[in-house]
Amino acid sequence: MKILKFSDEQFDNLQKFVEKECDYVSEIASEYIDSEIGNELIEDNKPLFDLQQKLNDAVEDSTND
Numbered sequence: 001m002k003i004l005k006f007s008d009e010q011f012d013n014l015q016k017f018v019e020k021e022c023d024y025v026s027e028i029a030s031e032y033i034d035s036e037i038g039n040e041l042i043e044d045n046k047p048l049f050d051l052q053q054k055l056n057d058a059v060e061d062s063t064n065d
Contacts, residue, residue, distance in 0.1 A: 015055045021045075022052045 006014065025045045032038035042049075 011055075011058075015059070018048065018052045018055060022049055025049075 022045075025041055025048065029038040029041040032041070
């Protein structure tokens with residue numbers, strides 16, 4: 001396991017960037033919903049979506065402390 005430390009501003013900027021990129025990928029993939037291209041876009045960008053989930057979990061965990 002790796003631990004990264006960010007300032008609040010750095011974390012917020014990273015979270016916004018990842019969210020924007022995930023939204024973009026989802027939007028493009030939705031245009032190809034009936035084709036393999038849409039599925040490949042989502043699958044190819046799975047690490048980005050996983051990162052988005054980890055960032056959201058970190059926010060949730062910090063609000064529960």
